[in-house]
Amino acid sequence: xxxxxxxxxxxxxxxxxxxxxSLAAAAELLHVTPSAISQQLxxxxxxxxxxxxxxxxRGVRLTPxxxxxxxxxxxxxAELRAARADLDSLTGETTGVVEIGAIPSGVHTFxxxxxxxxxVRHPGIEARLHEVEPEVALPALADGVFDVVVVESWxxxxxxxxxxxxxxxxxxxxxxIVLPAGHPLAGADSVRAEELAEEIWVAWARPTLAxxxxxxxxxxxxxxxxxxxxxxxxxxQFAVVAGLGAVTLVPSMATxxxxxxxxxxxxxxxxxxxxxxxxxxxxxxxxVAECVEALVEAARSWGS
Numbered sequence: 001x002x003x004x005x006x007x008x009x010x011x012x013x014x015x016x017x018x019x020x021x022s023l024a025a026a027a028e029l030l031h032v033t034p035s036a037i038s039q040q041l042x043x044x045x046x047x048x049x050x051x052x053x054x055x056x057x058r059g060v061r062l063t064p065x066x067x068x069x070x071x072x073x074x075x076x077x078a079e080l081r082a083a084r085a086d087l088d089s090l091t092g093e094t095t096g097v098v099e100i101g102a103i104p105s106g107v108h109t110f111x112x113x114x115x116x117x118x119x120v121r122h123p124g125i126e127a128r129l130h131e132v133e134p135e136v137a138l139p140a141l142a143d144g145v146f147d148v149v150v151v152e153s154w155x156x157x158x159x160x161x162x163x164x165x166x167x168x169x170x171x172x173x174x175x176x177i178v179l180p181a182g183h184p185l186a187g188a189d190s191v192r193a194e195e196l197a198e199e200i201w202v203a204w205a206r207p208t209l210a211x212x213x214x215x216x217x218x219x220x221x222x223x224x225x226x227x228x229x230x231x232x233x234x235x236x237q238f239a240v241v242a243g244l245g246a247v248t249l250v251p252s253m254a255t256x257x258x259x260x261x262x263x264x265x266x267x268x269x270x271x272x273x274x275x276x277x278x279x280x281x282x283x284x285x286x287x288v289a290e291c292v293e294a295l296v297e298a299a300r301s302w303g304s
Contacts, residue, residue, distance in 0.1 A: 108257055170275040
């Protein structure tokens with residue numbers, strides 16, 4: 001017997017599975033566990049009165065009924081986002097929840113102060129910050145999981161801009177080589193990648209754009225990197241550099257949390273990235289607009 005299909009969160013979960021292709025990827029997108037999604041979609045199947053998912057290899061695929069409902073939920077979620085924006089614009093109130101996805105180096109530097117200041121100026125805004133990489137953040141923005149995301153785009157590995165998005169420049173940044181404090185090049189004003197051709201490297205875990213960027217940057221400079229260690233988080237990378245004698249390549253902003261057991265030097269020739277705040281095109285809720293303004297102000301004044 002079929003039931004009510006009005007539970008928005010269950011529809012959002014089905015939509016995420018459809019867009020991302022698996023329970024695990026949908027769970028990462030929505031910041032929940034795969035088992036939580038599985039439980040909610042089982043309830044949705046009971047409400048729909050039919051199966052929505054079937055096992056397919058190691059993942060799942062949508063049944064014809066699941067695909068139909070997921071496609072309909074795409075419109076439902078878009079309408080709800082538009083309704084929220086219209087209501088906020090109508091009342092003129094700068095209040096509500098703003099979901100923010102951001103790269104780690106931004107969180108370590110200007111984003112937290114930006115949101116601290118935002119809370120003082122607009123206590124009615126509840127900013128929720130999530131550390132997330134661009135390859136996850138941009139699809140999540142399109143799916144309505146985030147209201148705004150902070151991403152990086154390196155000049156040698158630029159991001160593809162999804163349609164119907166608005167990009168606001170935040171600031172420029174550059175690449176830095178990180179070495180153990182006792183390394184022979186530790187006192188250099190800058191370091192060429194070619195000088196580290198025989199070194200052991202630590203990189204972000206695969207598959208991530210951050211891992212691909214390190215490998216591509218070094219290969220462009222004639223090095224086939226010996227990547228022996230893959231970890232997530234700049235703090236963990238710095239620990240591997242200091243403890244295991246590896247080297248790595250990071251954005252300059254990440255070096256603000258570097259311990260004294262490592263040294264950082266600019267990569268020569270210089271390599272730059274641009275940071276952006278990205279949001280959907282169309283009517284912007286006042287709370288989201290204030291959040292973006294706070295990010296722009298904090299990013300441009302950080303470090304000055």
